[in-house]
Amino acid sequence: DAKTTQPNSMESNEEEPVHLPCNHSTISGTDYIHWYRQLPSQGPEYVIHGLTSNVNNRMASLAIAEDRKSSTLILHRATLRDAAVYYCILRDGGGTSYGKLTFGQGTILTVHP
Amino acid sequence: NAGVTQTPKFRVLKTGQSMTLLCAQDMNHEYMYWYRQDPGMGLRLIHYSVGEGTTAKGEVPDGYNVSRLKKQNFLLGLESAAPSQTSVYFCASSYPGAVLGAFFGQGTRLTVV
Numbered sequence: 001d002a003k004t005t006q007p008n009s010m011e012s013n014e015e016e017p018v019h020l021p022c023n024h025s026t027i028s029g030t031d032y033i034h035w036y037r038q039l040p041s042q043g044p045e046y047v048i049h050g051l052t053s054n055v056n057n058r059m060a061s062l063a064i065a066e067d068r069k070s071s072t073l074i075l076h077r078a079t080l081r082d083a084a085v086y087y088c089i090l091r092d093g094g095g096t097s098y099g100k101l102t103f104g105q106g107t108i109l110t111v112h113p
Numbered sequence: 114n115a116g117v118t119q120t121p122k123f124r125v126l127k128t129g130q131s132m133t134l135l136c137a138q139d140m141n142h143e144y145m146y147w148y149r150q151d152p153g154m155g156l157r158l159i160h161y162s163v164g165e166g167t168t169a170k171g172e173v174p175d176g177y178n179v180s181r182l183k184k185q186n187f188l189l190g191l192e193s194a195a196p197s198q199t200s201v202y203f204c205a206s207s208y209p210g211a212v213l214g215a216f217f218g219q220g221t222r223l224t225v226v
Contacts, residue, residue, distance in 0.1 A: 043203050046214030098163050099144050099207050103155030
């Protein structure tokens with residue numbers, strides 16, 4: 001499985017934007033870039049995903065580098081409720097991986113009031 | 114819409130006892146997964162299923178068995194619990210492919226003493 005590299009931790013202040021980076025230099029053509037987050041004592045929650053183009057939804061934006069070897073999850077105005085572990089995962093859109101998600105350590109985001 | 118529901122939420126077992134964790138999803142998803150998460154670590158895949166009547170091994174399958182007799186249910190069994198199986202267990206489901214996200218349950222916290 002193609003791997004991703006994320007910083008262990010990041011900090012932000014409330015109501016400021018947060019840019020969470022992810023490197024995936026071995027990404028293949030059929031890999032989608034997925035982001036999930038896990039709040040304390042909860043299951044992972046889908047945030048956003050993309051293939052080649054930048055994506056926006058109500059939770060966040062995803063900026064994908066032109067060569068697809070890196071991406072950035074953008075939280076436009078962090079709130080205390082955004083404090084969580086954020087996972088960047090490559091999910092193979094091909095037929096043989098069956099959508100399995102391989103979790104790394106993720107980035108622990110701390111949001112200060 | 115309940116999404117993914119796990120039963121029970123908490124359980125304490127004695128070494129050697131058996132138990133079954135139930136995962137139910139109401140989104141008509143083909144794919145279902147069982148993960149475990151140990152303290153301070155990311156999730157690891159135990160077993161998965163790509164359709165009713167099918168199951169396959171994931172990254173850490175030893176000591177566990179699974180069954181998918183109905184599309185909406187995915188059962189995880191521990192035949193003889195060991196302290197090393199103390200963990201938080203998460204179930205997830207998704208449509209085939211990677212163009213949509215996966216949905217996770219709230220977890221089952223299992224302690225084996």
